[in-house]
Amino acid sequence: MTDTDVRRTLRVLAGMKQAGEPIACLTAYEASFARAMDRAGVDLVLVGDSLGMVVQGRHTTIAVSTDDVAYHCRCVQPALTRAMLAADLPFMSCLSPLQALDRAKRLMQHGGAQMVKLEVAEGAGAVIAALGGQGVAVCAHVGLKPQSVHKLGGLRRQGEEPAAADALVRQAVECVEHGADMVLVEYVPDELARRLTREVPVPVIGIGAGPHCDGQILVMHDVLGVNDHPPKFAKNFLREAGSVEEAFAAYVRAVKSRAFP
Numbered sequence: 001m002t003d004t005d006v007r008r009t010l011r012v013l014a015g016m017k018q019a020g021e022p023i024a025c026l027t028a029y030e031a032s033f034a035r036a037m038d039r040a041g042v043d044l045v046l047v048g049d050s051l052g053m054v055v056q057g058r059h060t061t062i063a064v065s066t067d068d069v070a071y072h073c074r075c076v077q078p079a080l081t082r083a084m085l086a087a088d089l090p091f092m093s094c095l096s097p098l099q100a101l102d103r104a105k106r107l108m109q110h111g112g113a114q115m116v117k118l119e120v121a122e123g124a125g126a127v128i129a130a131l132g133g134q135g136v137a138v139c140a141h142v143g144l145k146p147q148s149v150h151k152l153g154g155l156r157r158q159g160e161e162p163a164a165a166d167a168l169v170r171q172a173v174e175c176v177e178h179g180a181d182m183v184l185v186e187y188v189p190d191e192l193a194r195r196l197t198r199e200v201p202v203p204v205i206g207i208g209a210g211p212h213c214d215g216q217i218l219v220m221h222d223v224l225g226v227n228d229h230p231p232k233f234a235k236n237f238l239r240e241a242g243s244v245e246e247a248f249a250a251y252v253r254a255v256k257s258r259a260f261p
């Protein structure tokens with residue numbers, strides 16, 4: 001088990017994949033909760049564009065801007081002493097490699113992010129390669145991509161049919177070939193996530209993707225039971241905990257012991 005005091009970097013997280021030690025991740029949007037997560041042993045904190053829904057109260061993530069994400073990164077970053085900080089590139093913020101570089105620069109220089117995450121869309125390979133070429137760590141988000149909610153007709157499970165499952169694994173492999181350092185796979189069948197986790201050499205973090213990924217992530221509000229419409233795969237860890245920090249610690253223990261999901 002990796003020493004809890006060791007500062008989480010990509011190298012440390014990659015070593016955890018190799019060692020078969022699950023990686024515990026959560027989203028955060030401000031300092032107090034982020035500090036509690038850091039103390040509770042969370043390995044990676046994501047300032048996700050889910051902030052559009054859980055912080056701004058919108059119905060989707062689409063209206064979130066790069067400046068919104070950078071602002072919340074600035075709130076979270078000083079609270080982290082050991083967890084790695086990742087930040088979302090919002091809807092249509094990576095239409096070209098140049099645009100993605102500009103947005104990543106903002107998230108890293110103004111927000112202190114150590115990695116950027118993008119929902120994989122047309123042209124993602126060139127964007128990932130350009131980011132990697134400038135020394136930016138990248139997480140490729142595949143499976144259910146909430147920024148595509150209207151095209152998908154809802155936040156629906158992806159990769160159910162064999163052809164769709166094959167395409168999804170191929171897409172993740174191509175992202176890694178273009179230089180992605182991590183893959184996040186959302187709301188797909190367990191078996192598909194297991195296959196993807198075996199086929200790519202970088203850490204695969206799952207959400208609603210079963211127990212076979214290298215790590216798990218949940219939205220903080222779901223872990224604390226303050227989302228009126230949590231996804232089916234979420235779990236309220238606060239119900240049986242005495243405090244917010246203990247709820248985060250219970251989540252970390254459950255991920256590390258593979259009791260969750």
Ligand code: KIV
Pocket residue numbers: 027046047048049050051088186207217218219
């Ligand atoms: O924005 C977000 O919170 C996400 C989740 C999948 C963790 O991308």
